[in-house]
Amino acid sequence: MMLPNAVPVSWYLILSAILFSMGVAGFLIRRNIITVFMCIELMLNAVNLSFVAFSYELKKIDGQLFTFFVMVVAAAEAAVGLAIILTVFRHRMSLEIDDVSSLKN
Amino acid sequence: MIPMPNLDVLGFLVLATFAVLCGLSVILQKHAVASALSLVGVMGSLAVLYLMLGAEFLAAVQMIVYAGAIMVLFVFVIMLLNSGSERPAKARYFAYLVGIPSLLAFLGVISFFILKELPNTSSVQFGAFTQGGPAPVGRLLFTQYLLPFEVTSLLVLIAIIGAMVLAKKEID
Amino acid sequence: MDFFLVSLIKIVVVFGAFMTTLAYLQWVERKVLAHIQLRLGPQRVGPHGLLQPLADVIKLATKEGLIPANVNTFFYILAPFLAVSLALISIAVIPFGPEIELFGVRTNLELTSLNIGVLLILAISSVGVYGIALGGWASNNKYSLMGGLRSSAQMISYELPMTIALATPLLVLNTLDLRQIAERQGGGWFWNWTAFSYPPLLFIAFIVFLISAFAETNRVPFDLPEAENELVAGFHTEYSSLAFAGFFMAEYANMVTITCVSTTIFLGGWHPPFPAPYSNFVPTALFWFFGGVLLFHGLTQPARRWDRFTFPAFGVISLGLGAIFLLAATVLPIIGQILLPVFWFVAKVGLLLFLFIWVRGTLPRFRYDQLMRFTWTFLFPVALGCLLLTGLGVALFG
Numbered sequence: 001m002m003l004p005n006a007v008p009v010s011w012y013l014i015l016s017a018i019l020f021s022m023g024v025a026g027f028l029i030r031r032n033i034i035t036v037f038m039c040i041e042l043m044l045n046a047v048n049l050s051f052v053a054f055s056y057e058l059k060k061i062d063g064q065l066f067t068f069f070v071m072v073v074a075a076a077e078a079a080v081g082l083a084i085i086l087t088v089f090r091h092r093m094s095l096e097i098d099d100v101s102s103l104k105n
Numbered sequence: 106m107i108p109m110p111n112l113d114v115l116g117f118l119v120l121a122t123f124a125v126l127c128g129l130s131v132i133l134q135k136h137a138v139a140s141a142l143s144l145v146g147v148m149g150s151l152a153v154l155y156l157m158l159g160a161e162f163l164a165a166v167q168m169i170v171y172a173g174a175i176m177v178l179f180v181f182v183i184m185l186l187n188s189g190s191e192r193p194a195k196a197r198y199f200a201y202l203v204g205i206p207s208l209l210a211f212l213g214v215i216s217f218f219i220l221k222e223l224p225n226t227s228s229v230q231f232g233a234f235t236q237g238g239p240a241p242v243g244r245l246l247f248t249q250y251l252l253p254f255e256v257t258s259l260l261v262l263i264a265i266i267g268a269m270v271l272a273k274k275e276i277d
Numbered sequence: 278m279d280f281f282l283v284s285l286i287k288i289v290v291v292f293g294a295f296m297t298t299l300a301y302l303q304w305v306e307r308k309v310l311a312h313i314q315l316r317l318g319p320q321r322v323g324p325h326g327l328l329q330p331l332a333d334v335i336k337l338a339t340k341e342g343l344i345p346a347n348v349n350t351f352f353y354i355l356a357p358f359l360a361v362s363l364a365l366i367s368i369a370v371i372p373f374g375p376e377i378e379l380f381g382v383r384t385n386l387e388l389t390s391l392n393i394g395v396l397l398i399l400a401i402s403s404v405g406v407y408g409i410a411l412g413g414w415a416s417n418n419k420y421s422l423m424g425g426l427r428s429s430a431q432m433i434s435y436e437l438p439m440t441i442a443l444a445t446p447l448l449v450l451n452t453l454d455l456r457q458i459a460e461r462q463g464g465g466w467f468w469n470w471t472a473f474s475y476p477p478l479l480f481i482a483f484i485v486f487l488i489s490a491f492a493e494t495n496r497v498p499f500d501l502p503e504a505e506n507e508l509v510a511g512f513h514t515e516y517s518s519l520a521f522a523g524f525f526m527a528e529y530a531n532m533v534t535i536t537c538v539s540t541t542i543f544l545g546g547w548h549p550p551f552p553a554p555y556s557n558f559v560p561t562a563l564f565w566f567f568g569g570v571l572l573f574h575g576l577t578q579p580a581r582r583w584d585r586f587t588f589p590a591f592g593v594i595s596l597g598l599g600a601i602f603l604l605a606a607t608v609l610p611i612i613g614q615i616l617l618p619v620f621w622f623v624a625k626v627g628l629l630l631f632l633f634i635w636v637r638g639t640l641p642r643f644r645y646d647q648l649m650r651f652t653w654t655f656l657f658p659v660a661l662g663c664l665l666l667t668g669l670g671v672a673l674f675g
Contacts, residue, residue, distance in 0.1 A: 115339025
């Protein structure tokens with residue numbers, strides 16, 4: 001197999017798109033709240049990769065700073081989200097999203 | 106003589122394959138701990154990709170914050186609740202028949218446009234862009250992005266308080 | 278090609294020395310604990326039990342590697358691998374000495390130099406919890422699960438004061454490269470070391486770092502993940518044979534790494550505590566002193582029968598080592614440039630390791646709520662205060 005001589009930045013962007021789509025797919029097909037939450041983290045990571053790739057392409061580090069902020073927000077989100085999950089589990093004894101549907105009809 | 110493969114290319118291909126496999130594992134594993142560990146794999150390979158893109162500080166932060174703190178928190182909560190494997194879902198024909206094909210179509214369109222609109226992106230070489238060290242990142246963070254930085258710290262404070270209030274057991 | 282050859286030699290030497298240290302650290306720990314508790318410790322295998330580590334390795338390697346029923350086999354096997362390999366990585370960025378010139382090759386006494394070395398060590402230590410948490414979870418045993426849970430909560434909590442205490446000297450040193458960190462503390466008396474600058478702020482940071490290091494390595498008094506009188510053996514209850522050896526080795530490797538890090542960042546790395554021409558003779562004086570004491574005791578008042586032969590033998594070895602260091606300090610600077618810095622580095626690391634063992638022999642274990650309250654209401658605010666005051670000091674006087 002012939003390997004190309006260099007990796008263009010666009011490949012990184014495509015990898016980012018693939019990972020993002022996986023996150024969306026997992027978000028759609030999974031039923032466990034924690035796994036759904038992890039799929040959101042996967043999407044955030046995919047977006048981070050494209051920020052860093054653009055930062056390389058433009059030779060400016062602003063993109064890396066956006067990633068930094070995304071990470072901090074993700075940390076805050078994880079803390080609050082997991083606390084909510086704990087509360088939900090304490091009330092319903094279940095982690096399935098389908099069980100948390102008292103507001104439906 | 107066998108031509109030595111370019112390490113930038115080889116590294117990217119190996120890491121990208123690993124990241125995609127781990128990503129698939131995140132969404133296909135039945136047990137949440139396995140998903141979490143696969144997500145740590147994705148994050149690890151992304152950290153090395155950040156290194157190749159010259160973002161060394163970010164790579165370290167990715168490992169410390171994402172893999173070392175956020176995911177440990179996930180694993181902790183999964184182990185604490187210890188709810189076992191996910192029960193097999195009722196077949197969701199809508200998700201499988203419409204969602205997955207449209208997702209693949211979305212992916213194809215995105216990749217097509219990336220390759221079409223950005224045909225001449227610069228090629229990635231390790232060490233070609235060295236502005237991602239702690240010093241330049243810190244300088245920019247505390248000058249141009251000072252306000253977002255402060256706002257984020259406030260957000261984190263609110264999140265800490267919120268998490269404490271939510272997770273606290275009611276004293277009966 | 279020189280670079281690869283030199284790197285290979287360094288890797289072999291450092292890896293061999295590291296592994297030997299890990300094996301003998303366990304012997305030293307058993308001996309020191311024994312003497313704290315007025316026992317003798319290992320005595321049977323070799324003189325004074327010196328071959329005990331070898332016997333332990335053979336015993337662990339030849340035991341049956343049992344995989345219990347109903348465990349998650351993949352993660353059960355992955356966990357010790359993860360623990361031990363993550364624990365062994367960090368030694369690669371630790372500098373043991375200055376740049377040396379040997380046979381016309383200039384090289385640094387370390388495996389690799391990173392300009393984000395401190396961050397790498399933090400990253401690896403923060404990922405290290407997975408080995409323990411995963412091992413505890415995959416064992417499918419309630420004690421193991423409790424151990425894994427405790428360890429992940431404890432390590433997340435103590436990582437905060439540890440990181441902040443580690444950031445405090447970085448304000449003064451202004452770099453993340455461990456080699457530069459060590460170099461900037463040298464060239465004089467011990468009050469140039471970071472632990473003693475801006476007194477007493479950085480010394481408090483050093484103490485906070487040490488306390489968190491005890492928790493990060495799961496050592497007494499913070500060994501709740503394996504608290505044997507509550508949890509059988511905690512996260513490694515179900516492990517046997519080489520998998521258990523992996524966890525065991527990871528614990529000692531973490532201990533060595535964290536003491537190396539605190540030596541490099543707080544205690545001046547390889548620099549002697551006072552200036553060069555006099556400090557060069559300290560190793561000789563120490564070794565000769567020990568050799569003399571050993572010879573005297575062995576020849577005049579041996580407490581046991583075998584001491585009559587072993588003590589004089591050790592004494593002669595010690596005198597010989599002293600002579601080598603004397604030669605290195607005076608007529609053979611080519612050896613001296615390696616031996617003397619490495620001696621000081623190893624001496625400081627050894628003192629800190631002794632502190633770890635000493636504390637294990639002295640302090641009782643914390644209760645779990647005490648552990649959490651201690652870090653969140655005491656250690657973390659203290660570390661934060663140190664950081665802020667040091668920042669103020671650097672801004673005003675730096």
